[in-house]
Amino acid sequence: MKAAKLALGLICLAILASNIWTMSRWSEARGVYDDICYLRQAHLFQRFGAGGLDTNAIRDDDRYFEGKMKEIGFAEWKDPIRWPCHNPMPSGKVVLQYPPGTGFLLALFPEGHQVVPLYIAASLIVCGLALSGIFLARTLPSLVRAGLFGALAVYLMINPAKASYSVAPTMALCAVAGFLTALWLARDKRSILLIALTGLLLGASVNFRLPNALLAAGYFLFLGIPFLWTRSLATFVQGLAFGAGVLVGMAPTLAAQAINAGSALATTYGSADVVAPALDLAVFGQYLRDMQFVLIVLAIGATAWLLRAGEGHVRQAAFVVVGNLVVNLGFFMSHPIFTPYYVVPIAMLSLWTLSFARLLQPAEAREAAPVRTDAAGLGAQPR
Numbered sequence: 001m002k003a004a005k006l007a008l009g010l011i012c013l014a015i016l017a018s019n020i021w022t023m024s025r026w027s028e029a030r031g032v033y034d035d036i037c038y039l040r041q042a043h044l045f046q047r048f049g050a051g052g053l054d055t056n057a058i059r060d061d062d063r064y065f066e067g068k069m070k071e072i073g074f075a076e077w078k079d080p081i082r083w084p085c086h087n088p089m090p091s092g093k094v095v096l097q098y099p100p101g102t103g104f105l106l107a108l109f110p111e112g113h114q115v116v117p118l119y120i121a122a123s124l125i126v127c128g129l130a131l132s133g134i135f136l137a138r139t140l141p142s143l144v145r146a147g148l149f150g151a152l153a154v155y156l157m158i159n160p161a162k163a164s165y166s167v168a169p170t171m172a173l174c175a176v177a178g179f180l181t182a183l184w185l186a187r188d189k190r191s192i193l194l195i196a197l198t199g200l201l202l203g204a205s206v207n208f209r210l211p212n213a214l215l216a217a218g219y220f221l222f223l224g225i226p227f228l229w230t231r232s233l234a235t236f237v238q239g240l241a242f243g244a245g246v247l248v249g250m251a252p253t254l255a256a257q258a259i260n261a262g263s264a265l266a267t268t269y270g271s272a273d274v275v276a277p278a279l280d281l282a283v284f285g286q287y288l289r290d291m292q293f294v295l296i297v298l299a300i301g302a303t304a305w306l307l308r309a310g311e312g313h314v315r316q317a318a319f320v321v322v323g324n325l326v327v328n329l330g331f332f333m334s335h336p337i338f339t340p341y342y343v344v345p346i347a348m349l350s351l352w353t354l355s356f357a358r359l360l361q362p363a364e365a366r367e368a369a370p371v372r373t374d375a376a377g378l379g380a381q382p383r
Helices: 002-023 033-053 064-071 101-106 115-136 140-155 167-186 192-205 210-230 233-249 251-261 281-288 291-309 313-333 344-359 363-379
Strands: 086-088 094-096
Touching (some): 002 115, 033 101, 101 167, 115 140, 167 313, 167 344, 192 210, 192 233, 281 291, 291 313, 291 344, 313 344
């Protein structure tokens, strides 16, 4: 087992090293609109501190964003109404549409060298969780599963995470949130602090991508439905702690929306992004041909298996994941826009949660589960 753990750990580290080598050669001027918009948010934070939440186009008085647009050959750089990733508000402002989290993290690093350190930091977090899973494995099958999933998770930090600067920090938070979820469920007396911290991380992920708010859906269902059924004070307190954590975590986005859109609940996105749900077979077909489909199948398959064979907190983790998958996949499959990373966060949060739930299962429960499954199968045999 020790030799196998060492080998799988080295594989994950080798993939990490390869990723870092590749990332070190990335350019921050690759001509993508989203990139320069995130960098503009970072520039505002570096200039104005917390005042960088205000993304009004008139604050580009140092011509930073105009320069970025010229670099990529954007013809209408003089007209803020035509700026990419910016939308006019009823107040007359022209503001950046994205939440502030990605720009804030980029602002932690020196201008001109922001993207690579962000991706390396996020990759180190993911690799650390992958190595933790390998270390926690107690049987050869669980070790192989943990090693293969860990290697996949580290690899995904370069593809498809490179598609958007918001994906890398989201992936790191999903890994940590998945571990905390499994740890929270594994304890006989569930910690209010752990569920609040999980909510805080999922709320913080909204600061990278607004649809990340849906990552909390399964938790609200898992805590809310039992409370409606039992009216348990303990369940209410757990739900309250989780909800408070989510709200605190997403506070920067609410503040940014209040500043830029005039209300914490108003959106800075334009009409092209705020569209009604619609089933589009073309979009569905794109998912079928994309790497995301593999992740979805893995998440659904692992969930179904643990719902059938899991016991105790492992099965409860599967229930949390079921709620999350239904809400998130329902949203994105009915969203008439496709990108190569939309469902990656929910797939990875689900897989991290299920992986650690299984790894944190007590040894006696792990050994008993196959016995119960076999017994149930024998009971179904005709006599």
